[in-house]
Amino acid sequence: MAPLIFLLTITLLTTPAISSVGSFVYGGCSQIKYTPGCPYESNVNSLLTSLVNSATLTVYNNFTIKSPTSQDTLYGLFQCQGDLSNVDCASCVARAVSQLGTLCPDSSGGALQLDGCFVKYDNTTFLGVEDKTEVLKKCGPLIAYDSDGLNRRDGVLDYLGTSDGSYKPFRVGGSGDVSAVAQCVQDLSASECQDCLSEVVGRLKTYCGAAASGDLYLAKCYVRFSKAGAHSYGGNDLKVKTQKGESHNPAVDDDDDDDDDEEEKTLAILVGLIAAVALLIVFLTFLKKRLWKR
Structure with a gap:
């Protein structure tokens, strides 16, 4: 292949x-x-x-x-x-x-x-196959971190790349105006996930140095960090929150969950709509290919 x-x-x-x-x-x-x-x-x-x-x-x-x-x-x-x-x-x-x-x-x-x-x-x-192939690297502009700011940034990244003995494929961290998110694909074992995230953190600090933000995606895991106001992901500053009940770095401010109930109310309707749209896309793609062949 x-x-x-x-x-x-x-x-x-x-x-x-x-x-x-x-x-x-x-x-x-x-x-x-x-x-x-x-x-x-x-x-x-x-x-x-x-x-x-x-x-x-x-x-x-x-x-x-x-x-x-x-x-x-x-x-x-x-x-x-x-x-x-x-x-x-x-x-x-x-x-x-x-x-x-x-x-x-x-x-x-x-x-x-x-x-x-x-x-x-x-x-x-x-x-279930570990893969450290690098598929995307992106660093923001270099900025003048003071020593405390750079130490906070490195501390957040080190936190994401360090295991506490439990299996956490999704991790968030923050300190001051620096926030970060990390995740590995859940087909990896706990040790493979930890190995992948540790690898990303090490490479990201080397690649991006004193950059205001950085993204590094390997084939089976990624880490992203951003200093407040540095840049946006999809039009919004990087925001992360933990899943309910998950232990996390206390320096991180969790997003409000006020909208959760409203989202759950609309889920039942959207489930059917999304499934129908997916089937329609597949059908139209198949139909278009058949019409082109004629």
Whole structure:
């Protein structure tokens, strides 16, 4: 299987609805194409629909679509940032699946990272496989940190890259005007996740030095940090909050949860709508290919 070719691009979308979670970060497609109408295409459509449907219930899941021939067996997963609501997670994954269809038409494998979620599929298994391939590095402008400010920034990053003995694939940290977020894909074991995040933190401090902000994505984990006002992710300053009941750095100010109840009320309606939209996208893509062949 040829490696995915990544498009290392950052765009800041200004659509108010989900601009902070739906902004394009990077994408990649396999060089190998499948023939439209073949069994593999049906497997891809089935897998992507399953990812969208599952995202209404959880922030992570993986699927394997088995076939009589090994080359038609398909593996896939999605993961949302750990503090997203079910509504935002489902919306993000639905958008990612839609963009994958445009970015990687007829590709046997593809991966897409939006600001709030990650989707990947391939016919070579990657589930549970640690991968430290660097796919995106971005540093903000250099600024004049005082010694205390730089120590706070490094302290936040070190906190994210240090294990407390529990499995925490999603982590947040902050001190003063510096905030940061880290996450590894949950198909990794606790030790693999820790190894990946420690690697990112070390590289990020080396790459970005005294930068006001920095993003570093490896294939299976990422770390982002930002000094207040330095830059925005998807139109909003980097904001992080912990999941309910999760221990965290006390220097971090959790976002208010006042909107949670209202989001849950709309979830039941959006679940059906998102699933219907995903199925419609798959059907229209299939129909368009058939019309082009004529």
